[in-house]
Amino acid sequence: MHPNRAFHTQDAAANRAFARARGFGMLAVAMANAAPMLSHVPFLLDEDGARAHLHLVRSNPIARALTKDPLKARIAVSGPDSYVSPDWYGVPDQVPTWNYVAVHLIGVLELRPQKELRALLDRQSAHFEDRLRPKAPWTSAKMTPDLMERMMRQIVPCAFLIDSVEGTWKMNQNKPETVRLRAADHVSKSGMGMETAELAEMTRRLGDRPG
16 A cells, blocks of 8 residues: 555545445465465455455465465455646646555455355345346346356355455645646546546545645
């Protein structure tokens, strides 16, 4: 996470809410004498923010490592981001930067009993399908039972027990409000990143931060 405390203005509840709304992140596990193992995963975060639920393909190296012991891990949840040109501030002696939102969930990843898998998959699909309304939700009941069973044998359910949450909301809080908002207007039009219009709107909603 960015070390500047000016960009750590959101409390734990706001960071958890952001991660819950995104529902997708990069799972990272460090192994001795090896490069970190990474996997991009959808997840469900409990209302109290204490546990996330996800599944992995059985052949995933992280899933194989979990068969021995639970693993310390981190889920990095990325939000909108954009390059920011110094010209956009309208004041002299500025340098380029990159604004972004990111929340990290830190804790321990463990395997869950295989009998929990179907319920987990149904909860996940219901959660994301609900966002597509008024489309009628897809459910696993639409699957041929034998095919569903074969597919489930290829994945494993996991629980991520969360010890701490960290968030960086880097949106020029170290600049005066007029300068910050001027840059946000340019960000919304630039396309120099992901979801720049959303990032600009989030920046406009911030309170003024002197700097």
